[in-house]
Amino acid sequence: xxLLTWLERLHFPDWDDPxxxxxxxxxxxxxxxxxCKLCTLACPATVLEQYGEKGRKKVRVRxxxxxxxxxxxxxxxxxxxxxxxxxxxxxxGYYRQLGRGEFMKxxxx
Amino acid sequence: xxxxxxxxxAVEDPEEVEKEAGRGARIPVVPEGxxxxxxxxxxxxxxxxxxxxxxxxxxxxxxxxxxxARFAPSQGNCQPWKFVVVRDADMxxxxxxxxxxxxxxxxxxxxxAALPRGSLKYRLARxxxxxxxxxxxxxxxxxxxxxxxxxxxxxxAVFHRAPTLILILADKRGIGSxxxxxxxxxxxxxxAAQSLGLGTxxxxxxxxxxxxxxxxxxxxxxxxxxxxxxxxxxxxxGDTTHMISRATHETFWFEGGKKQVLY
Numbered sequence: 001x002x003l004l005t006w007l008e009r010l011h012f013p014d015w016d017d018p019x020x021x022x023x024x025x026x027x028x029x030x031x032x033x034x035x036c037k038l039c040t041l042a043c044p045a046t047v048l049e050q051y052g053e054k055g056r057k058k059v060r061v062r063x064x065x066x067x068x069x070x071x072x073x074x075x076x077x078x079x080x081x082x083x084x085x086x087x088x089x090x091x092x093g094y095y096r097q098l099g100r101g102e103f104m105k106x107x108x109x
Numbered sequence: 110x111x112x113x114x115x116x117x118x119a120v121e122d123p124e125e126v127e128k129e130a131g132r133g134a135r136i137p138v139v140p141e142g143x144x145x146x147x148x149x150x151x152x153x154x155x156x157x158x159x160x161x162x163x164x165x166x167x168x169x170x171x172x173x174x175x176x177x178a179r180f181a182p183s184q185g186n187c188q189p190w191k192f193v194v195v196r197d198a199d200m201x202x203x204x205x206x207x208x209x210x211x212x213x214x215x216x217x218x219x220x221x222a223a224l225p226r227g228s229l230k231y232r233l234a235r236x237x238x239x240x241x242x243x244x245x246x247x248x249x250x251x252x253x254x255x256x257x258x259x260x261x262x263x264x265x266a267v268f269h270r271a272p273t274l275i276l277i278l279a280d281k282r283g284i285g286s287x288x289x290x291x292x293x294x295x296x297x298x299x300x301a302a303q304s305l306g307l308g309t310x311x312x313x314x315x316x317x318x319x320x321x322x323x324x325x326x327x328x329x330x331x332x333x334x335x336x337x338x339x340x341x342x343x344x345x346x347g348d349t350t351h352m353i354s355r356a357t358h359e360t361f362w363f364e365g366g367k368k369q370v371l372y
Contacts, residue, residue, distance in 0.1 A: 012238075012239055012242050013251065015220070015222040015238075015251045015255070016221065016226065038347050041159070041346060042156075042160070042347065042349065044157065044265075046259050046264040046265050065255075065259065065264070066251075066255050067255030067259070071156075071157070072353035072354060073157065073349065075351065075353050076156045076349040076350070076352075076353050077156075077348070077351075084354065086354070087356075089252075094246065095246075095250065098359075099358055100356040100357070100359070101358065101359065101372035102356070102357055104354055104355070104356075105354050106145075106153045108143070108144075108145070109141065
């Protein structure tokens with residue numbers, strides 16, 4: 001059986017349609033986030049930004065920038081474990097991800 | 110089978126050869142559940158670094174990286190690479206400016222998602238992206254295209270203002286598939302760099318420099334060479350060594366006449 005149907009192979013997803021290009025699978029725990037902004041430095045897609053008043057600053061995902069690649073650089077740099085991508089990005093059609101399982105930390109065998 | 114042919118095909122038992130040479134017989138199996146060793150830990154803790162301290166990396170440290178690169182495996186030992194080290198901020202800025210200009214062209218021509226929806230420009234870009242996407246699905250992919258737009262709009266730097274760049278040029282005449290050898294070679298560089306406390310980032314967008322005759326001449330990226338990849342090197346800002354989660358991948362495992370699917 002083909003891994004991608006011909007219909008899928010011919011379908012190029014619309015870059016500006018979030019139901020066809022599924023990015024931004026990152027969750028932020030606002031209780032743990034101290035708004036230090038380190039994750040905004042580490043993000044290769046520049047989708048993170050600091051917001052809020054002085055003393056109560058937090059980080060959020062920007063609405064106007066797309067392309068979070070679930071790389072977890074934000075998790076790697078966060079001292080508080082406040083931010084994490086928990087699923088890989090995915091597409092409908094030609095670029096649909098194949099054979100991806102759960103997100104997991106390095107496992108020791 | 111002819112006697113001569115049989116003699117050529119006969120392979121000596123390598124373990125017998127080893128024993129006769131008086132070399133060790135112990136098989137070094139790592140115990141189950143053992144802690145990560147230094148190499149594994151380095152691989153797992155390495156992230157792509159895009160913010161660097163201003164301090165330059167001492168020259169001898171870069172020479173160490175080039176030295177481990179030289180011993181990377183390659184197809185037929187053809188070593189289809191040439192290194193170009195750039196440590197002058199002015200020159201890096203010039204390379205940055207050229208790549209940004211190219212990203213701006215790319216973004217304006219194709220990234221309809223960054224244009225006002227429904228406008229004539231939007232519709233034109235979308236048609237172009239769809240047509241060309243079928244010919245170049247790897248380049249006109251939604252991920253790099255959004256990065257090109259971030260670069261074009263000044264949110265993101267191509268070379269991340271790293272103090273040192275190591276360009277890896279590929280010799281197009283290499284055996285088999287030179288870009289794979291370049292990748293293997295560069296992996297030696299980034300893992301050695303990690304072990305020395307340095308941060309690195311692969312910069313595929315540096316291939317845009319191949320479009321400039323001036324930069325190609327200056328960097329020596331003339332036939333048979335082309336810029337395959339660039340590795341930014343510098344001391345990282347922030348501690349990025351918390352091990353992260355990643356997707357597991359479907360893996361076929363054939364053993365004992367059976368097929369298993371693992372993740």
